[in-house]
Amino acid sequence: MEFPSDFLAREGTLLGPRFAELYTYATPEPARGITVNTLRCTPAWLAEQADFSVTPSPFCPAAFTTAPDWRPGRHPWHHAGVFYAQEPSASAPAALLDVQPGMWVADLCAAPGGKTSQLAAALQGKGLLVANEFVANRAEILRQNLERMGVTNALITNEDTARLAAAWPGRFDRVLVDTPCSGEGMFRKEAAAATQHNNALVEHCAALGAEILENAAALLAPGGILIYSTCTFAPQEDEAQIAAFLTRHPEFSLCDLSGCGFGRPGEANRAPEGFAAQCCRRIWPADGGEGHFMAKLQKSCEAEPTRQGRVKPARPAKTPAEWTEFAKTYFPELAAQPVSLTGEWVLLPPAGSENLPAAKLRLVRGGVLAGSVVKKRFQPAHALFMAYGARCTNREELTRDDPRIAAWLRGEEIEAATAQNGWCAVCVDGFPLGGGKVSGGRIKNHYPKGLRNLG
Secondary structure, three states, rough: OOOOHHHHHHHHHHOOOOOHHOOOOOOOOOOEEEEEEEOOOOHHHHHHHHHOOEEEOOOOEEEEEEEEOOOOOOHHEEEEOOEOOOOOHHHHHOOOOOOOOOOOEOOOOOOOOOOHHHHHHHHHHOOOOEOOOOHHHHHHHHHHHHHHHHOOOOEEEEOOHHHHHOOOOEEEEEEEEEEEOHHHHHHOOHHHHHHOOOOHHHHHHHHHHHHHHHHHHHHHEEEEEEOOOOOOOHHHHHHHHHHHHHHHHOEEEEEEOOOOOOOOOOOOOHHOOOOOOOOOEEEEEHHHHEEEEEEEEEEOOOOOOOOOOOOOOOOOOOOHHHHHHHHHHHHHHHHHOOOEOOOOOEEEOOHHHHHHHOOOOOOOEEEEEEEEOOOOOEEEEEEHHHHHHHHHHOOOEEEOOHHHHHHHHHOOEEEEEOOEEEEEEEOOOOOEEEEEEEEEEEEOOOOOOHHHOOO
8 A cells, every 4th residue: 555655754764674574464455353242242152153254363362353345233243232343453452451340440532432342341340431532422422332232330421531530530440541643553444544644643643642641640540550552653652652651650660561462562763762662562564453552551559649539429319110110020130229310311320430529520421321201101221221131021032043133123113922012122142132112912113213224
C-alpha cells in the first residue's frame, strides 16, 4: 500500500532496512476476527460448536481469526452477545491487564466496546467496571454493545477523564487507556487514516494521550496496574510517551511484557537513552495484526494514598410493586435486588457502585435497565433480557438453524413452541436474543428497531 510521505520519512529513518520487513503485511487482506464473550461461553465451546471457520489468535486466549469474507454481524450469536467482532491484535491490551473477579476496573476510552467487553468478561459479573467515552454518540454505541454482551456491573460515563479523576481518585485496581491516536495501524483498513495523517496530528494525539495518562494515574490505587495502548507507531505516542510519564511519576514502574507470547520489543531509538523500551510490546503489520503498541505500568504499593471523598449513603429507592411482581414471576433471583429509579425507569445498579462518592458526572447507564412502570404495569427492557434472559422462567428456545431466528431479528412475530403466555425470553442455543410477549401461540416482537437485521 502507499504510505503518507511524512510517515515514510520518519519510519524510514528509524528503521532503515528493517522498514520493508516490518511493514509487509502478514495477510493479503486486513485480518478479521472475533473475541469470545466468556460471560456466555468458553472459547473451547465456541471453537467446537461454531458453524464458521475459526483459528486461535496469538494475541489473546479468547480470540480467533476468521475468514476475511465472513460477515459476523449477520450471525445469531453476534446478536446474542456470544462474541465481539474485533481485529485480532486489538484484543491484546485488555488481556494483558490481568483483571480478576471482584476488582474495580476503569476503561477510559471505551467505545465502541470490544476491549471493555473483555474486561467485563474477566470480572464475571463481580466487582465494578467504569466504561467511559468522551464523545456522546460513541458512548451510546458503547452502551448498546455492553447491553448486547449481557454486562451487568458497568457504569457507562460520557466524561472528560479529568472529571473522573477528580471525582474518584485512587479508587481502581486496574485502568485501561487505549488512547485516541494518529491511527497509523489503521492505514490499510481505513483510507481516511492515511489521507488525514500528518505530523501535527501526531503531536496533537501525543498531547491528548499524555493528559489521559495523567488522569489514569490519578484514578489508580496503590499497587494497581495500568495498560496504555495505541494503534499507531509514532514515538511521541508510544515509547517516548511512556518514558516521559515515568520521569514525571517515579511511583510507577514499567512491567516487562517480553513473555506475552506475541509481537516484538519496543524500539530503543524511539525514546530517551536509558528507557527500557524492550519491556514494551509492539505488533507490526508483519506480526499478523494491523498495528499496536502496549506498555504495562504498576503503581507502587507505597505510593501516597489519595484522599478519598466522603461517601454519603444514598437513600434507598422504594422498589415499585409492579417490578417486584414481574420479577417474582419471570426473574425470581432478581426480585430482592436493590433498584435505582430515574423517572419511570427501573435500573439494577452494580453492587458496590453505592461506595463511589456522589459526583455530578454524565452517566449514560448505571447497571442494567430493567424496564419501566407504565399505567401500573411493568414493561421490561431489552437490556434485562440480554443480561438475564437465559435464566428467565419462560423461554422460547431456538437453535441457530431455526428459520424463526431470521424473522425474529427482522422484528417480526414468531410462533411460540416452548414459551407459555406472558413475557418470555427468546434464546438461540441457550443465549438470549431479547424478549417478547406470548399470546395465542404467537410471540410479539420487542427487539429494538435500531438493532434489527433488515437487509
